[in-house]
Amino acid sequence: MNATIRRRVVVSALALSLAAPLAACGSDHQEAPEGKDHIGLLLPENKSTRYENFDRRIISRKVAALCLECTVDYANAESSVEAQRTQFEALVKKGVKVIVLDPVDARAAKDWVDSAARQGVQVIAYDRLAEGDVKAYVSYDNEKIGRLQGEGILAALGSRAATADIAMFNGSPDDPNAPSFKKGAHAALDGKVRKIVYEKGIPEWSEATAKKEMTDLLNARGAQGVDAVYSANDGMAGGIADALKSAGAKNVPLSGQDAELPALQRVLNGTQSFTIYKEVRPEAETAAELAFRLLRGQSIASLTSTTADNASRTGIPAKLFKAVMVTKANLKGTLVDSGAVRTDLLCTPSVAAECASLGIK
Known part of the structure; x- marks a missing residue:
């Protein structure tokens, strides 16, 4: 890192390529009854430049382009597993049915992901493959x-x-x-x-x-x-x-x-x-479109050209991009x-x- 992968307070080449501010996509924190038309986005840390400045904004912008009535509920765990668990469970309690999750600790996330799946919540593992009943995975090979x-x-x-x-x-x-x-x-x-x-x-x-x-x-x-x-x-x-x-x-x-x-x-x-x-943009935009399609009950087959396995599930629909x-x-x-x-x-x-x-x- 994502590979990876990228845990420093530095300005990356990627950050520079996306330096122009992106317009706000609706409001990340607007409330809607029982999480209707909400997509959860949980990112792992804010020490590196990419998550706050780019992944969040690109995903939010893409969701807004696909769905004017949709809202992204965003939270950053600031490298804390416990904070991310609390954030995840709050989204589930609110009624959010699709969550894009980049886990602080993939193994620790298993219990939350499995519990959410039993409640009809679909989790997209983003950049890192979380354990548990993940619906889709987006990253690099x-x-x-x-x-x-x-x-x-x-x-x-x-x-x-x-x-x-x-x-x-x-x-x-x-x-x-x-x-x-x-x-x-x-x-x-x-x-x-x-x-x-x-x-x-x-x-x-x-x-x-x-x-x-x-x-x-x-x-x-x-x-x-x-x-x-x-x-x-x-x-x-x-x-x-x-x-x-x-x-x-x-x-x-x-x-x-x-x-x-x-x-x-x-x-x-x-x-x-x-x-x-x-490049973060294709990864982030694919995650956003996967989230929208799952929210609307649409097929994700055209977006997931391969599969991935975690310790508890095989054949997870996946999109893995190539690096240079x-x-x-x-x-x-x-x-x-x-x-x-x-x-x-x-x-x-x-x-x-x-x-x-x-x-x-």
């Missing part, structure tokens, strides 16, 4: 993202791959997307590198923890004791890059995910090999030319020369 990251590490290593010692910083253990990133990365790396010398899931995707762990590893193995670092997201990559720089380690391929602005600048200056770009690897070579064509990132914010003095060399103005 997280295993493919992990594989893409692993392949990016191999490409950055080139002929050094077969003799390379790799450190792997996986996503937070409580994030259901993290195992998929890890599985995909291993599918690409296993048998292609010499050894995985370190591997750990970093709680809360913490940049500070990743930096400390990387520092300790370099202290133990020496500045040149790690040949490449798999980081599941850009936030952790920032801490890892700082640790590598402090240790004097050079030419160490480093992965990331989320196309955050600082990561793009690291890609430009060569301290991060690549990041993964996942962004390197220095394709950053301009992928993000700049499409308007996904503002060049005045990207090309700060520290990377102005790199921008100029790529024709980024």
Whole structure:
């Protein structure tokens, strides 16, 4: 993160691409009798820029375009499982029959989701696959993202791959997307590198923890004791890059995910090999349309081209979008030319020369 996936107070490339304020869609907090024509939207945290500024607004705008009489009942859990449970149960008590849920903790949500399903409430798992009787799921193909990251590490290593010692910083253990990133990365790396010398899931995707762990590893193995670092997201990559720089380690391929602005600048200056770009708009708009169709009793088959499984249900109708690897070579064509990132914010003095060399103005 979504892959993922993206737990920092930073301005992401995605945020920049959607910087213009979106008009309010009706009122997110208007009351209607017994939740009639209401869609619940529960997002997990407000530390990263995307949820408050973009997912919420895009989903609300799309719902308004589809249904003038509909209202989005929105709440943010601010990283608290208990707060999200209370928010979820309040929507069910109100009579809301469709809830878009991005869970703080997918396993903890199972009891709420199952209880709601027994009361006729349909839950759409958004960005992360919640446990329980979920009606539909919208996200990115997280295993493919992990594989893409692993392949990016191999490409950055080139002929050094077969003799390379790799450190792997996986996503937070409580994030259901993290195992998929890890599985995909291993599918690409296993048998292609010499050894995985370190591997750990970093709680809360913490940049500070990743930096400390990387520092300790370099202290133990020496500045040149790690040949490449798999980081599941850009936030952790920032801490890892700082640790590598402090240790004097050079030419160490480093992965990331989320196309955050600082990561793009690291890609430009060569301290991060690549990041993964996942556009929120199609994911959010699909979730909104799924919610509207379920609210109106319409088929969702045309919106769900595949299926997904959680621990308690198989064959959940799903839409999984594809992500894009962004390197220095394709950053301009992928993000700049499409308007996904503002060049005045990207090309700060520290990377102005790199921008100029790529024709980024």
